[in-house]
Amino acid sequence: MEKIITMMGPMLDGVNVTLQMFFITLVLSLPLGLLLSLARISKYKPLSFLVETYIWLMRGTPLMLQLLFVYYALPLVPYIGIKLPDFSAAILAFVLNYAAYFAEIFRGGIQSIERGQYEASKVLGMTYVQTMRRIVLPQVLKRVVPPISNETITLVKDTSLIYVLAMNDLLRTARTIVQREFDMTPFIIAGAFYLAMTLVLTWGFNKLEERYAAYDE
Amino acid sequence: MKMIRLKNIHKSFNNLEVLKGISLEVAQGEVVAIIGPSGSGKSTLLRCLNRLETLDKGTIEVEGEILAAEGPDGKCQYVSEQKAREICFKMGMVFQQFNLFPHMTVLDNIIEAPMLVKGIKKEVIIPEAEELLKKVGLFEKKNSYPSRLSGGQKQRVAIARALAMKPDIMLFDEPTSALDPELTGEVLKAMRQLALEHMTMIVVTHEMAFAREVAQRVIFMDDGDIVEEGTPEQIFNNPQHVRTQAFLKSML
Numbered sequence: 001m002e003k004i005i006t007m008m009g010p011m012l013d014g015v016n017v018t019l020q021m022f023f024i025t026l027v028l029s030l031p032l033g034l035l036l037s038l039a040r041i042s043k044y045k046p047l048s049f050l051v052e053t054y055i056w057l058m059r060g061t062p063l064m065l066q067l068l069f070v071y072y073a074l075p076l077v078p079y080i081g082i083k084l085p086d087f088s089a090a091i092l093a094f095v096l097n098y099a100a101y102f103a104e105i106f107r108g109g110i111q112s113i114e115r116g117q118y119e120a121s122k123v124l125g126m127t128y129v130q131t132m133r134r135i136v137l138p139q140v141l142k143r144v145v146p147p148i149s150n151e152t153i154t155l156v157k158d159t160s161l162i163y164v165l166a167m168n169d170l171l172r173t174a175r176t177i178v179q180r181e182f183d184m185t186p187f188i189i190a191g192a193f194y195l196a197m198t199l200v201l202t203w204g205f206n207k208l209e210e211r212y213a214a215y216d217e
Numbered sequence: 218m219k220m221i222r223l224k225n226i227h228k229s230f231n232n233l234e235v236l237k238g239i240s241l242e243v244a245q246g247e248v249v250a251i252i253g254p255s256g257s258g259k260s261t262l263l264r265c266l267n268r269l270e271t272l273d274k275g276t277i278e279v280e281g282e283i284l285a286a287e288g289p290d291g292k293c294q295y296v297s298e299q300k301a302r303e304i305c306f307k308m309g310m311v312f313q314q315f316n317l318f319p320h321m322t323v324l325d326n327i328i329e330a331p332m333l334v335k336g337i338k339k340e341v342i343i344p345e346a347e348e349l350l351k352k353v354g355l356f357e358k359k360n361s362y363p364s365r366l367s368g369g370q371k372q373r374v375a376i377a378r379a380l381a382m383k384p385d386i387m388l389f390d391e392p393t394s395a396l397d398p399e400l401t402g403e404v405l406k407a408m409r410q411l412a413l414e415h416m417t418m419i420v421v422t423h424e425m426a427f428a429r430e431v432a433q434r435v436i437f438m439d440d441g442d443i444v445e446e447g448t449p450e451q452i453f454n455n456p457q458h459v460r461t462q463a464f465l466k467s468m469l
Contacts, residue, residue, distance in 0.1 A: 116316035119269055124330035124382060125306030134333060138320050215320050216364040 007177055007186055014173030015193055020087075021159040021169065022197075025094040026152060032095060033102025038132075040107050051103070058100035064161050067093045071165050086165045098155060105147045109140035142212040149205035156197050170194070218245050218281070220386050220417045221266065225287075226275035228261055235261045237441040238275075243386075246415040250428035250449075253438035254464055259421045262438070263388050266419075267305045271295070279304050280385060306334065309379030313391040315371040317363040317378070323350070324359040327378045335382070342381070349377040353407050369400030376407050387411060389420040425468055429453050437461045 040051040058066070070093040075083040084092065113136050121131040160171040168176075170193055174186035221243040228236040235258045243249055251259045264270045266277065268284075272293040277284040284304050288294040295301055318326050327346040331337045350356045353373040363371055372392055379387060389408065393401040405427050412418060412431050422428055428435050428449060435452040437445045437460075445458045456462045 114314075114316075116312060116314050117318065120310075120312065120316035120318070121330075122269065123267055123305070123308075123310040124378070125302055125334040126330060127302070130333050134329065135318055139318075142320070215362040 003181075003183070004185060004189070007189065010168075010173050010177065011170065011186065011189055011193075014168055014170035014190075017162075017168060018156075018159050018170040018193075019197075021090060021094065021162060022156055024091055025098055025155060025159075028091070028095045029098035029102055030148075032099035034106050034137075036099055036103035037106035037110060040103060041110060055100045055103060058097050059104075063093070063097050063158060064164060066097055067161060067164060069093075070096075086162075086167050090162045090165055090167060094155075094158070098151070101151055102148070105144050105151065106140065108147075109144040110136060112143055113139055145205060145209050145212065149201070152205075153198050153201055156201065157194060219243065219278075220245050220247075220280055221419075222276070222278035223262075223266075224276040224278075226262070226265060226277070227273045228258075228265060228270060229273055235441050236265070239441075239443055241436070241443070243417060243419060245385075245417055247434065248412045248416075248418045248420070248432045249434045249436060250432035251419065251421045251436045251438060252423070252425070252428055252452075252464070253444075254467075257438040258441040259438045260390050263310075263390050263419060263421050266388060267308050267310060268295070268301060279307060306330075306382055307384055308386045308388055309382055309384035310388045310390065311372065311375050311379055311392045313394050315363075315368070315375045315395070317371055317374055319363050322360050322362055323355065323366070323374050326363070326374060327381045330378070331381050346377070346381055349380055350374075352410070353377050354403070367400060368396045369403045372396065372404045373407050376404075376411075380411075386417045386419070389418065389422070391421050391423065393422070393424055423468075425453070425465075437464065439464070 036051050036055070039047050040055070042048045067090060070084065071086065071089040074089075075081050117135055117139070118131060121135050126135070159169060162169050163172040163175075166172075170190050174190040177186040178184060219242050221241070223239060223241040226236050226239040227234070237258075239258075239262060241262075251262065253259050261270055265272055266279075272285055274287060274291065274293055276286045282304055283296060284301060285293050285295045296304070318329065321329060324343070324346055327349065328339065328342045331342045331345075332339060347356060347359065350359055353376060355370060355373055355377070358366060358370065358374075363374070366374065376392075392408070393404050396404065401424065405424065408418070408420070408427070409431055420428070420432065430449075432449055434446060435449050436443055437452060437456075437458070439460050445452065445456065445461045451457075452461065453465065456465060
């Protein structure tokens with residue numbers, strides 16, 4: 001028992017890193033994803049094509065490769081090359097990657113809204129921006145809760161990839177202790193933490209779905 | 218005064234010509250019913266009036282203001298987006314599929330556009346909206362969501378929502394076609410009430426009884442053209458054109 005308590009100190013530091021990665025990525029990639037989805041459905045073809053290519057790139061290459069690229073290769077790019085500290089590099093890679101997935105989720109949601117909603121809004125004199133803000137997006141949010149919830153839970157676990165940048169997140173901390181003490185307990189503790197986070201998220205998203213259930217379609 | 222003036226309206230979808238040069242004038246307070254077989258272009262004509270479809274050729278004038286006119290190259294040119302929007306919200310529209318906003322209560326459906334588009338204050342618009350709901354007999358449903366309403370109730374809310382923008386003209390695109398037969402009566406009643414208040418109305422409909430009783434003028438369209446128009450008496454009792462006769466026979 002005493003051993004577990006001494007392990008908890010560094011493990012909680014690991015949890016802290018994991019949670020920071022998770023929350024900062026989520027808070028930045030959701031709005032960016034929404035903007036990308038709007039650009040993706042834009043009638044202005046070059047913009048739409050640009051975003052389509054971006055999404056293809058982000059979904060078509062491993063997140064780990066993107067992490068390594070931002071940290072090791074970005075500084076070597078001429079003119080725009082910039083050396084980021086490990087945490088910022090990890091956030092940048094995660095946000096760019098997750099925004100692409102969220103963009104596709106939002107796009108699906110936006111395109112599932114019936115044409116009649118746009119027509120009714122137009123006939124009532126609303127502009128495109130008013131229609132999106134007041135009529136379309138509120139309905140989209142309800143429809144995308146399940147896939148967003150899915151992606152968010154994946155994000156919790158994906159944060160463990162930052163070990164490649166030698167950052168001490170929950171999983172890497174656990175592994176370090178395991179290798180030092182030849183005791184598997186840290187793995188079990190780490191697993192329990194991930195499960196607990198997922199449980200909280202699942203509960204939160206269920207609450208959100210209940211709130212949206214106020215109206216049916 | 219002419220509320221609507223259409224001159225030589227042309228509209229094609231891909232290579233299919235749906236409107237083949239239609240001209241039409243509607244006077245203030247007039248109720249015009251447009252009838253005809255499906256695919257005759259009657260809904261498209263209505264949707265061209267408020268920019269749900271854009272014209273290929275022709276002129277649209279609403280209350281003396283030009284919405285679209287033929288440019289020097291013979292193609293149709295619209296006025297600026299801002300101006301067009303101001304012209305178009307003088308025309309309220311009721312759709313076959315209601316198109317209520319499902320995430321808003323009945324009351325919010327009605328007050329949304331006046332607040333957002335006209336900047337009317339909430340405390341001003343709510344009593345007006347409640348008055349409209351009483352008029353269509355749905356005051357007690359004001360806090361319900363649309364999914365809790367029957368089709369007839371939804372369509373009456375849609376009428377109230379359009380009226381809240383204080384339009385001068387009301388366009389009805391087959392307002393009862395999606396309803397169970399026993400629910401059409403309540404919607405037609407609300408429309409009849411509007412006609413009695415001298416609202417200018419254009420109604421695309423399959424309800425021959427309604428067209429006969431409420432409209433001052435009936436227009437029969439077929440294959441993208443106005444085939445025949447006249448008073449309900451002329452059209453229903455003494456149709457001149459064979460296509461009108463055939464259509465009316467098939468509706469019996």
